[in-house]
Amino acid sequence: MIRPAAIDLQAVTKHYATPAGSVRAVDGVTLAVEAGTSIAITGFSGSGKSTLLGLIAGLETPTSGRVTIGGEELSRLSERARARLRRRRLGLVFQSDNLQPYLSAQENVGLQLALCGTGDGYERCLELLVELGLGNEAGKLPDQLSGGQRQRVAIARALINRPAVIVADEPTGSLDADNSAAVVELLLAASTTLVVVTHDPEVAARMDRTVALRDGRLVAEQGCVSA
Template sequence: MISMDAGEALRLDSVRKVYGTADNPVTALDGVSLRLPTGTFTAIMGPSGSGKSTLLQCAAGLDRPTEGTVAIAGQPIPKGSEAAVTRFRRDRIGFVFQQFNLLPTLTALENVTLPLRLAGRKIDKKRCAGLLAQVGLGDRMNHRPAQLSGGQQQRVAIARALASSPALIFADEPTGALDTRSARDVLALLATAVRDHGQTVVMVTHDPAAAAYAHSVVFLADGRIVGELARPTADAVAEQMTRLTDAAARHAPVGV
Protein backbone atom coordinates (compact mmCIF):
# COMPACT_ATOMS: atom_id res chain seq x y z
CA MET A 1 0.00 0.00 0.00
CA ILE A 2 1.39 3.41 -0.98
CA SER A 3 2.11 5.80 1.89
CA MET A 4 -0.18 8.74 1.21
CA ASP A 5 0.50 12.34 2.12
CA ALA A 6 -2.55 13.15 4.24
CA GLY A 7 -3.18 16.48 2.54
CA GLU A 8 -1.60 16.63 -0.90
CA ALA A 9 -2.08 14.27 -3.83
CA LEU A 10 -0.27 16.31 -6.50
CA ARG A 11 2.30 19.08 -6.35
CA LEU A 12 3.90 20.89 -9.28
CA ASP A 13 6.64 23.43 -8.52
CA SER A 14 7.67 25.89 -11.27
CA VAL A 15 7.24 23.30 -14.04
CA ARG A 16 8.41 24.34 -17.49
CA LYS A 17 8.29 22.24 -20.63
CA VAL A 18 10.05 23.44 -23.75
CA TYR A 19 9.95 21.59 -27.06
CA GLY A 20 11.84 22.24 -30.28
CA THR A 21 15.42 23.42 -30.67
CA ALA A 22 17.51 26.13 -29.08
CA ASP A 23 16.97 28.23 -32.21
CA ASN A 24 13.23 27.62 -32.29
CA PRO A 25 11.95 26.76 -28.79
CA VAL A 26 8.26 26.22 -28.10
CA THR A 27 7.24 26.70 -24.47
CA ALA A 28 4.29 24.44 -23.68
CA LEU A 29 4.35 25.04 -19.90
CA ASP A 30 5.77 28.20 -18.42
CA GLY A 31 6.45 27.97 -14.69
CA VAL A 32 3.31 26.14 -13.57
CA SER A 33 2.88 25.59 -9.82
CA LEU A 34 -0.12 23.66 -8.55
CA ARG A 35 -1.18 21.84 -5.40
CA LEU A 36 -4.17 19.51 -5.33
CA PRO A 37 -5.49 18.08 -2.04
CA THR A 38 -6.13 14.39 -1.59
CA GLY A 39 -9.72 13.35 -2.25
CA THR A 40 -10.54 16.05 -4.78
CA PHE A 41 -11.78 16.10 -8.38
CA THR A 42 -10.08 18.75 -10.54
CA ALA A 43 -10.75 19.56 -14.20
CA ILE A 44 -8.02 21.11 -16.38
CA MET A 45 -9.27 23.29 -19.22
CA GLY A 46 -7.97 25.79 -21.74
CA PRO A 47 -8.04 26.74 -25.41
CA SER A 48 -6.30 24.57 -27.98
CA GLY A 49 -2.55 24.86 -27.46
CA SER A 50 -2.88 26.14 -23.90
CA GLY A 51 -0.73 23.34 -22.45
CA LYS A 52 -3.37 21.23 -20.72
CA SER A 53 -2.30 17.94 -22.32
CA THR A 54 1.36 18.71 -21.62
CA LEU A 55 0.44 19.48 -18.02
CA LEU A 56 -1.21 16.08 -17.66
CA GLN A 57 1.71 14.29 -19.29
CA CYS A 58 4.28 15.97 -17.04
CA ALA A 59 2.15 15.57 -13.91
CA ALA A 60 1.66 11.87 -14.67
CA GLY A 61 5.30 11.15 -15.44
CA LEU A 62 4.59 10.43 -19.11
CA ASP A 63 6.88 13.29 -20.12
CA ARG A 64 9.73 14.96 -18.25
CA PRO A 65 9.64 18.67 -17.42
CA THR A 66 12.45 20.80 -18.77
CA GLU A 67 12.55 22.49 -15.36
CA GLY A 68 10.73 22.12 -12.07
CA THR A 69 9.54 19.19 -10.00
CA VAL A 70 6.43 17.01 -9.74
CA ALA A 71 5.44 15.00 -6.65
CA ILE A 72 2.67 12.42 -6.25
CA ALA A 73 1.41 11.90 -2.68
CA GLY A 74 4.53 13.58 -1.35
CA GLN A 75 6.96 11.50 -3.45
CA PRO A 76 8.88 13.26 -6.27
CA ILE A 77 8.73 11.57 -9.66
CA PRO A 78 12.23 10.10 -10.07
CA LYS A 79 14.62 11.71 -12.53
CA GLY A 80 16.48 8.49 -13.22
CA SER A 81 15.89 5.78 -15.80
CA GLU A 82 12.64 5.33 -17.69
CA ALA A 83 12.25 1.99 -15.92
CA ALA A 84 12.29 3.77 -12.55
CA VAL A 85 9.66 6.26 -13.75
CA THR A 86 7.53 3.41 -15.08
CA ARG A 87 7.65 1.63 -11.72
CA PHE A 88 6.73 4.89 -9.97
CA ARG A 89 3.70 5.39 -12.25
CA ARG A 90 2.60 1.79 -11.93
CA ASP A 91 2.53 1.97 -8.15
CA ARG A 92 0.92 5.38 -7.72
CA ILE A 93 -1.09 6.42 -10.78
CA GLY A 94 -4.18 5.17 -12.60
CA PHE A 95 -5.14 6.29 -16.10
CA VAL A 96 -8.43 6.66 -17.97
CA PHE A 97 -8.01 7.61 -21.63
CA GLN A 98 -10.44 8.70 -24.32
CA GLN A 99 -9.91 5.52 -26.36
CA PHE A 100 -10.25 3.06 -23.43
CA ASN A 101 -7.00 1.18 -24.26
CA LEU A 102 -8.41 -2.25 -23.39
CA LEU A 103 -6.74 -5.38 -24.75
CA PRO A 104 -9.24 -6.94 -27.18
CA THR A 105 -8.30 -10.56 -26.43
CA LEU A 106 -8.88 -10.21 -22.67
CA THR A 107 -12.17 -10.26 -20.80
CA ALA A 108 -13.33 -7.27 -18.79
CA LEU A 109 -12.07 -8.91 -15.58
CA GLU A 110 -8.72 -9.81 -17.16
CA ASN A 111 -8.31 -6.21 -18.35
CA VAL A 112 -8.95 -4.96 -14.81
CA THR A 113 -6.38 -7.34 -13.28
CA LEU A 114 -3.76 -6.73 -15.99
CA PRO A 115 -1.94 -3.78 -14.30
CA LEU A 116 -1.58 -5.85 -11.12
CA ARG A 117 -0.27 -8.77 -13.12
CA LEU A 118 2.27 -6.59 -14.94
CA ALA A 119 3.42 -5.13 -11.61
CA GLY A 120 3.92 -8.59 -10.15
CA ARG A 121 1.42 -7.82 -7.40
CA LYS A 122 -0.98 -10.25 -5.80
CA ILE A 123 -4.26 -10.33 -7.71
CA ASP A 124 -7.43 -10.23 -5.63
CA LYS A 125 -9.95 -11.38 -8.23
CA LYS A 126 -12.82 -10.98 -5.81
CA ARG A 127 -11.97 -7.32 -5.27
CA CYS A 128 -11.51 -6.71 -9.01
CA ALA A 129 -14.84 -8.38 -9.74
CA GLY A 130 -16.33 -6.15 -7.04
CA LEU A 131 -14.97 -3.08 -8.82
CA LEU A 132 -16.67 -4.18 -12.03
CA ALA A 133 -19.90 -4.68 -10.09
CA GLN A 134 -19.53 -1.17 -8.66
CA VAL A 135 -19.33 0.31 -12.16
CA GLY A 136 -22.40 -1.65 -13.21
CA LEU A 137 -20.70 -4.51 -15.06
CA GLY A 138 -21.10 -7.38 -12.63
CA ASP A 139 -22.84 -9.40 -15.35
CA ARG A 140 -20.31 -8.46 -18.07
CA MET A 141 -16.99 -9.39 -16.49
CA ASN A 142 -16.41 -12.32 -18.84
CA HIS A 143 -17.19 -10.26 -21.95
CA ARG A 144 -14.43 -9.02 -24.25
CA PRO A 145 -14.26 -5.34 -25.32
CA ALA A 146 -15.89 -6.02 -28.71
CA GLN A 147 -18.95 -7.30 -26.85
CA LEU A 148 -19.29 -4.08 -24.84
CA SER A 149 -20.55 -0.63 -25.73
CA GLY A 150 -18.24 2.37 -25.62
CA GLY A 151 -19.67 3.46 -22.29
CA GLN A 152 -19.21 -0.04 -20.86
CA GLN A 153 -15.61 -0.17 -22.09
CA GLN A 154 -14.88 3.12 -20.34
CA ARG A 155 -16.39 1.69 -17.15
CA VAL A 156 -13.95 -1.22 -17.43
CA ALA A 157 -11.15 1.33 -17.82
CA ILE A 158 -12.27 3.10 -14.62
CA ALA A 159 -12.36 -0.20 -12.71
CA ARG A 160 -8.88 -0.97 -14.06
CA ALA A 161 -7.61 2.44 -12.89
CA LEU A 162 -9.00 1.77 -9.40
CA ALA A 163 -7.64 -1.78 -9.14
CA SER A 164 -4.20 -0.82 -7.85
CA SER A 165 -5.57 1.71 -5.31
CA PRO A 166 -3.54 4.54 -6.87
CA ALA A 167 -2.74 7.82 -5.17
CA LEU A 168 -4.02 9.68 -8.21
CA ILE A 169 -6.14 9.01 -11.29
CA PHE A 170 -5.53 11.01 -14.47
CA ALA A 171 -8.40 11.11 -16.95
CA ASP A 172 -7.62 12.46 -20.43
CA GLU A 173 -10.83 13.47 -22.22
CA PRO A 174 -12.55 10.38 -20.74
CA THR A 175 -15.94 11.19 -22.32
CA GLY A 176 -14.67 12.33 -25.73
CA ALA A 177 -15.70 9.13 -27.51
CA LEU A 178 -19.03 8.64 -25.71
CA ASP A 179 -22.64 9.65 -26.26
CA THR A 180 -24.20 12.08 -23.80
CA ARG A 181 -25.84 9.48 -21.56
CA SER A 182 -22.73 7.30 -21.35
CA ALA A 183 -20.62 10.38 -20.68
CA ARG A 184 -22.83 11.34 -17.73
CA ASP A 185 -22.57 7.82 -16.32
CA VAL A 186 -18.77 7.81 -16.59
CA LEU A 187 -18.44 11.24 -14.96
CA ALA A 188 -20.75 10.18 -12.16
CA LEU A 189 -18.53 7.14 -11.55
CA LEU A 190 -15.43 9.31 -11.33
CA ALA A 191 -17.21 11.63 -8.90
CA THR A 192 -18.29 8.62 -6.84
CA ALA A 193 -14.71 7.32 -6.71
CA VAL A 194 -13.71 10.65 -5.18
CA ARG A 195 -16.65 11.00 -2.81
CA ASP A 196 -17.01 7.43 -1.58
CA HIS A 197 -13.49 6.04 -1.92
CA GLY A 198 -11.29 9.08 -1.29
CA GLN A 199 -9.65 8.93 -4.71
CA THR A 200 -8.08 12.02 -6.29
CA VAL A 201 -8.98 12.63 -9.94
CA VAL A 202 -7.40 15.09 -12.38
CA MET A 203 -9.33 15.32 -15.66
CA VAL A 204 -8.40 17.13 -18.86
CA THR A 205 -11.55 18.05 -20.78
CA HIS A 206 -12.87 20.54 -23.31
CA ASP A 207 -16.49 20.04 -22.21
CA PRO A 208 -17.98 22.52 -19.69
CA ALA A 209 -20.69 19.99 -18.77
CA ALA A 210 -18.00 17.44 -17.88
CA ALA A 211 -16.02 20.02 -15.89
CA ALA A 212 -19.13 20.75 -13.81
CA TYR A 213 -18.75 17.33 -12.14
CA ALA A 214 -15.42 18.44 -10.64
CA HIS A 215 -14.84 20.24 -7.34
CA SER A 216 -12.80 22.89 -9.15
CA VAL A 217 -11.53 23.87 -12.59
CA VAL A 218 -8.02 25.08 -13.35
CA PHE A 219 -7.77 27.17 -16.53
CA LEU A 220 -4.62 27.35 -18.67
CA ALA A 221 -3.60 29.77 -21.40
CA ASP A 222 -0.22 30.04 -23.11
CA GLY A 223 1.25 27.46 -20.76
CA ARG A 224 0.30 29.32 -17.59
CA ILE A 225 -2.46 28.96 -15.02
CA VAL A 226 -4.73 31.97 -15.58
CA GLY A 227 -7.66 31.18 -13.33
CA GLU A 228 -9.44 28.73 -11.06
CA LEU A 229 -13.13 28.17 -10.44
CA ALA A 230 -14.52 26.43 -7.35
CA ARG A 231 -17.87 24.62 -7.38
CA PRO A 232 -18.15 25.05 -11.15
CA THR A 233 -21.35 25.11 -13.16
CA ALA A 234 -21.42 24.33 -16.88
CA ASP A 235 -22.51 27.90 -17.66
CA ALA A 236 -19.74 29.50 -15.60
CA VAL A 237 -17.11 27.23 -17.16
CA ALA A 238 -18.41 27.91 -20.68
CA GLU A 239 -18.29 31.67 -20.04
CA GLN A 240 -14.68 31.51 -18.85
CA MET A 241 -13.67 29.30 -21.77
CA THR A 242 -15.28 31.73 -24.23
CA ARG A 243 -13.23 34.59 -22.77
CA LEU A 244 -10.02 32.58 -22.94
CA THR A 245 -10.68 31.37 -26.49
CA ASP A 246 -11.50 34.89 -27.67
CA ALA A 247 -8.33 36.22 -26.04
CA ALA A 248 -6.27 33.47 -27.68
CA ALA A 249 -7.78 34.33 -31.08
CA ARG A 250 -6.97 38.02 -30.65
CA HIS A 251 -3.32 37.23 -29.92
CA ALA A 252 -2.92 34.57 -32.63
CA PRO A 253 -0.50 35.36 -35.48
CA VAL A 254 -2.05 36.59 -38.74
CA GLY A 255 -3.23 33.66 -40.84
CA VAL A 256 -3.63 31.28 -37.89
Protein backbone atom coordinates in the same frame (compact mmCIF):
# COMPACT_ATOMS: atom_id res chain seq x y z
CA MET B 1 -4.95 1.25 1.48
CA ILE B 2 -2.55 3.88 0.14
CA ARG B 3 -3.36 7.36 1.38
CA PRO B 4 -4.17 10.01 -1.24
CA ALA B 5 -1.07 11.91 -2.36
CA ALA B 6 -0.76 15.65 -2.87
CA ILE B 7 0.47 16.98 -6.22
CA ASP B 8 2.83 19.94 -6.37
CA LEU B 9 4.11 21.63 -9.53
CA GLN B 10 6.68 24.40 -9.21
CA ALA B 11 7.46 26.61 -12.26
CA VAL B 12 7.09 23.63 -14.60
CA THR B 13 7.91 24.05 -18.28
CA LYS B 14 8.00 21.60 -21.16
CA HIS B 15 9.67 22.60 -24.43
CA TYR B 16 9.64 20.70 -27.71
CA ALA B 17 12.04 21.33 -30.60
CA THR B 18 10.31 21.77 -33.98
CA PRO B 19 11.57 22.81 -37.42
CA ALA B 20 10.05 26.24 -36.70
CA GLY B 21 11.83 26.52 -33.35
CA SER B 22 11.17 25.67 -29.72
CA VAL B 23 7.53 25.30 -28.62
CA ARG B 24 6.56 25.81 -24.97
CA ALA B 25 3.75 23.31 -24.50
CA VAL B 26 3.73 24.07 -20.76
CA ASP B 27 5.09 27.43 -19.69
CA GLY B 28 5.89 28.08 -16.03
CA VAL B 29 2.96 26.31 -14.36
CA THR B 30 2.84 26.38 -10.56
CA LEU B 31 -0.03 24.38 -9.11
CA ALA B 32 -0.77 22.57 -5.84
CA VAL B 33 -3.51 19.95 -5.46
CA GLU B 34 -4.38 19.00 -1.91
CA ALA B 35 -4.52 15.31 -1.04
CA GLY B 36 -7.95 13.79 -1.57
CA THR B 37 -9.31 16.69 -3.63
CA SER B 38 -10.33 16.90 -7.28
CA ILE B 39 -9.38 19.35 -10.00
CA ALA B 40 -10.47 19.86 -13.62
CA ILE B 41 -8.02 21.19 -16.23
CA THR B 42 -9.79 22.96 -19.08
CA GLY B 43 -8.77 24.91 -22.16
CA PHE B 44 -8.90 24.90 -25.94
CA SER B 45 -7.21 22.21 -28.02
CA GLY B 46 -3.47 22.85 -28.14
CA SER B 47 -3.43 24.76 -24.86
CA GLY B 48 -1.13 22.23 -23.16
CA LYS B 49 -3.65 20.23 -21.14
CA SER B 50 -2.54 16.75 -22.20
CA THR B 51 1.14 17.67 -21.86
CA LEU B 52 0.52 18.92 -18.33
CA LEU B 53 -1.32 15.70 -17.53
CA GLY B 54 1.59 13.67 -18.87
CA LEU B 55 3.98 15.59 -16.62
CA ILE B 56 1.80 14.96 -13.57
CA ALA B 57 1.64 11.25 -14.43
CA GLY B 58 5.40 10.99 -14.90
CA LEU B 59 4.99 10.00 -18.54
CA GLU B 60 7.18 12.98 -19.45
CA THR B 61 9.85 14.90 -17.57
CA PRO B 62 9.83 18.70 -17.39
CA THR B 63 12.35 20.84 -19.24
CA SER B 64 12.59 22.83 -16.03
CA GLY B 65 10.75 23.03 -12.73
CA ARG B 66 9.63 20.31 -10.33
CA VAL B 67 6.74 17.82 -10.33
CA THR B 68 6.17 16.16 -6.95
CA ILE B 69 3.62 13.52 -5.96
CA GLY B 70 3.30 12.59 -2.31
CA GLY B 71 6.63 14.23 -1.56
CA GLU B 72 8.46 12.30 -4.30
CA GLU B 73 9.95 14.43 -7.07
CA LEU B 74 9.29 12.65 -10.36
CA SER B 75 12.06 14.36 -12.30
CA ARG B 76 14.64 12.85 -9.91
CA LEU B 77 13.45 9.32 -10.64
CA SER B 78 14.70 7.06 -13.40
CA GLU B 79 12.27 6.01 -16.12
CA ARG B 80 11.98 2.58 -14.47
CA ALA B 81 11.25 4.11 -11.07
CA ARG B 82 8.58 6.37 -12.57
CA ALA B 83 6.97 3.32 -14.17
CA ARG B 84 6.90 1.55 -10.80
CA LEU B 85 5.30 4.60 -9.20
CA ARG B 86 2.64 4.74 -11.92
CA ARG B 87 1.77 1.07 -11.49
CA ARG B 88 1.46 1.26 -7.71
CA ARG B 89 0.23 4.76 -6.96
CA LEU B 90 -1.45 6.18 -10.06
CA GLY B 91 -4.54 5.26 -12.02
CA LEU B 92 -4.39 6.47 -15.62
CA VAL B 93 -7.30 6.97 -18.02
CA PHE B 94 -6.41 8.03 -21.56
CA GLN B 95 -8.49 9.28 -24.49
CA SER B 96 -7.65 5.94 -26.13
CA ASP B 97 -8.65 2.94 -24.01
CA ASN B 98 -5.40 0.99 -24.71
CA LEU B 99 -7.04 -2.35 -23.89
CA GLN B 100 -5.30 -5.63 -24.70
CA PRO B 101 -7.25 -7.04 -27.68
CA TYR B 102 -6.96 -10.74 -26.73
CA LEU B 103 -8.03 -10.34 -23.11
CA SER B 104 -11.62 -10.12 -21.89
CA ALA B 105 -12.92 -7.01 -20.18
CA GLN B 106 -12.43 -8.62 -16.77
CA GLU B 107 -8.95 -9.85 -17.68
CA ASN B 108 -7.96 -6.37 -18.88
CA VAL B 109 -8.92 -4.96 -15.49
CA GLY B 110 -7.10 -7.76 -13.64
CA LEU B 111 -3.97 -7.29 -15.74
CA GLN B 112 -3.16 -4.17 -13.71
CA LEU B 113 -3.11 -6.29 -10.55
CA ALA B 114 -0.81 -8.81 -12.19
CA LEU B 115 1.62 -6.08 -13.30
CA CYS B 116 1.91 -4.97 -9.68
CA GLY B 117 2.42 -8.52 -8.43
CA THR B 118 -0.79 -8.42 -6.42
CA GLY B 119 -2.04 -11.85 -5.39
CA ASP B 120 -5.55 -10.88 -4.40
CA GLY B 121 -8.32 -8.43 -5.27
CA TYR B 122 -9.40 -10.16 -8.47
CA GLU B 123 -13.00 -10.45 -7.27
CA ARG B 124 -13.13 -6.65 -7.32
CA CYS B 125 -12.59 -6.67 -11.12
CA LEU B 126 -16.10 -7.94 -11.67
CA GLU B 127 -17.51 -5.71 -8.92
CA LEU B 128 -16.13 -2.61 -10.66
CA LEU B 129 -17.45 -3.71 -14.05
CA VAL B 130 -20.90 -4.24 -12.51
CA GLU B 131 -20.78 -0.74 -10.98
CA LEU B 132 -20.00 0.62 -14.44
CA GLY B 133 -22.90 -1.23 -16.03
CA LEU B 134 -20.69 -3.89 -17.66
CA GLY B 135 -21.52 -6.96 -15.57
CA ASN B 136 -22.89 -8.78 -18.62
CA GLU B 137 -19.91 -7.79 -20.77
CA ALA B 138 -17.13 -8.99 -18.43
CA GLY B 139 -16.24 -11.99 -20.61
CA LYS B 140 -16.23 -10.13 -23.92
CA LEU B 141 -13.16 -9.08 -25.89
CA PRO B 142 -12.60 -5.35 -26.59
CA ASP B 143 -13.67 -5.62 -30.24
CA GLN B 144 -17.04 -6.96 -29.03
CA LEU B 145 -17.65 -3.79 -27.02
CA SER B 146 -18.71 -0.31 -28.05
CA GLY B 147 -16.32 2.62 -27.70
CA GLY B 148 -18.10 3.79 -24.57
CA GLN B 149 -17.98 0.32 -23.04
CA ARG B 150 -14.26 0.02 -23.73
CA GLN B 151 -13.67 3.37 -22.03
CA ARG B 152 -15.54 2.18 -18.95
CA VAL B 153 -13.34 -0.94 -18.85
CA ALA B 154 -10.31 1.37 -18.96
CA ILE B 155 -11.72 3.34 -16.02
CA ALA B 156 -12.25 0.13 -14.04
CA ARG B 157 -8.62 -0.78 -14.79
CA ALA B 158 -7.48 2.59 -13.43
CA LEU B 159 -9.46 2.10 -10.22
CA ILE B 160 -8.60 -1.52 -9.47
CA ASN B 161 -5.47 -0.83 -7.39
CA ARG B 162 -7.20 1.88 -5.33
CA PRO B 163 -4.57 4.37 -6.49
CA ALA B 164 -3.51 7.42 -4.51
CA VAL B 165 -3.87 9.61 -7.61
CA ILE B 166 -6.12 9.24 -10.64
CA VAL B 167 -5.12 11.14 -13.79
CA ALA B 168 -7.83 11.13 -16.46
CA ASP B 169 -7.73 12.61 -19.97
CA GLU B 170 -11.32 13.22 -21.17
CA PRO B 171 -12.67 10.15 -19.29
CA THR B 172 -16.28 10.80 -20.37
CA GLY B 173 -15.62 12.00 -23.90
CA SER B 174 -17.15 8.91 -25.57
CA LEU B 175 -20.00 8.37 -23.10
CA ASP B 176 -23.64 9.45 -23.12
CA ALA B 177 -25.03 11.66 -20.35
CA ASP B 178 -26.15 8.82 -18.06
CA ASN B 179 -22.91 6.84 -18.33
CA SER B 180 -20.88 10.03 -18.02
CA ALA B 181 -22.59 10.86 -14.74
CA ALA B 182 -22.02 7.32 -13.45
CA VAL B 183 -18.32 7.45 -14.31
CA VAL B 184 -17.84 10.81 -12.59
CA GLU B 185 -19.61 9.49 -9.49
CA LEU B 186 -17.33 6.44 -9.41
CA LEU B 187 -14.17 8.52 -9.85
CA LEU B 188 -15.20 10.90 -7.08
CA ALA B 189 -16.24 8.03 -4.80
CA ALA B 190 -12.72 6.59 -5.05
CA SER B 191 -11.65 9.30 -2.55
CA THR B 192 -8.28 9.83 -4.22
CA THR B 193 -6.53 12.89 -5.52
CA LEU B 194 -8.25 13.30 -8.90
CA VAL B 195 -6.99 15.29 -11.89
CA VAL B 196 -9.29 15.40 -14.92
CA VAL B 197 -8.76 17.05 -18.31
CA THR B 198 -12.18 17.77 -19.75
CA HIS B 199 -14.08 19.88 -22.26
CA ASP B 200 -17.38 19.09 -20.51
CA PRO B 201 -18.50 21.93 -18.21
CA GLU B 202 -20.79 19.56 -16.30
CA VAL B 203 -17.85 17.29 -15.47
CA ALA B 204 -15.69 20.27 -14.50
CA ALA B 205 -18.45 21.56 -12.24
CA ARG B 206 -18.33 18.36 -10.19
CA MET B 207 -14.68 18.87 -9.28
CA ASP B 208 -13.53 20.87 -6.26
CA ARG B 209 -11.55 23.25 -8.46
CA THR B 210 -11.21 24.15 -12.12
CA VAL B 211 -8.13 25.67 -13.74
CA ALA B 212 -7.86 26.88 -17.32
CA LEU B 213 -4.80 26.73 -19.57
CA ARG B 214 -4.02 28.97 -22.51
CA ASP B 215 -0.80 28.67 -24.50
CA GLY B 216 0.65 26.47 -21.76
CA ARG B 217 -0.04 28.94 -18.95
CA LEU B 218 -2.60 28.97 -16.16
CA VAL B 219 -4.96 31.84 -16.86
CA ALA B 220 -7.96 31.24 -14.58
CA GLU B 221 -9.11 29.26 -11.59
CA GLN B 222 -12.53 28.63 -10.07
CA GLY B 223 -13.47 26.99 -6.79
CA CYS B 224 -11.44 26.30 -3.70
CA VAL B 225 -11.13 23.68 -1.00
CA SER B 226 -11.32 24.53 2.67
CA ALA B 227 -8.20 23.79 4.66
